[in-house]
């Protein structure tokens with residue numbers, strides 16, 4: 001499989017390493033991935049687009065929540081050229097999911113986005129494949145590792161929010177602009193993607209009521225602990241009593257016994273409630289650039305296996 005990597009930052013570099021490291025494993029299923037092009041911000045993509053031997057584009061441009069660019073134009077161009085697209089960029093799915101999916105279908109290629117809703121956490125693909133033939137009625141999740149780590153750290157050490165954030169940045173899990181994490185926009189983007197793809201709802205970021213964790217103090221965290229609860233930043237898509245879909249992201253006090261209570265550190269979790277398959281909770285998955293790259297690789301393998 002000949003691929004082009006568009007945007008080669010932390011996840012791209014981790015992917016290059018991983019392709020080398022997993023070579024033998026991939027060879028067992030006759031998958032040989034050759035990185036034919038690496039396309040950076042100032043490079044011309046035209047040669048790659050016109051290359052009949054190129055099979056897939058891996059789009060790793062940074063998420064732009066306002067308009068999905070430049071990832072969105074790359075995805076349009078590579079799908080139009082008949083190449084599979086695998087992406088970790090949430091912005092292009094938030095702003096172009098329906099259009100890109102239709103384009104992929106017209107061209108007979110695949111659009112894979114397993115990395116966009118929690119990296120290693122098999123959230124969106126599990127929803128697509130393992131809840132097929134069932135309607136997802138609500139989605140609830142801890143979808144951001146950075147904020148979960150910060151809240152955990154504040155609870156464990158009694159430190160203030162700013163100190164815990166500095167630690168998350170040192171660990172490399174926070175977004176380049178960490179306000180996207182702590183103000184809830186990363187969670188909102190992931191929730192939106194899950195809702196669009198799995199519930200087939202035409203929603204935008206403006207429909208999500210978003211509140212981050214910046215205002216929580218060490219004293220708030222301690223009070224929650226005394227009440228047998230833990231603060232978690234929860235993203236939720238559910239219908240209210242009048243049948244209207246409500247999308248919210250906000251810090252919630254989760255009581256002990258709730259399935260989201262033990263989700264600690266950089267871990268994430270998602271809970272789907274469906275009409276015929278019951279309730280499904282998926283939890284865990286490593287965080288960081290290598291696990292994110294591994295979830296991109298997982299999508300490439302799934303395309304090779306014709307599972308996507």
Ligand code: HSE
Pocket residue numbers: 118119143144145146147173174175181186
């Ligand atoms: N910054 C994100 C997180 C990782 O902390 O979960 C990419 O989605």
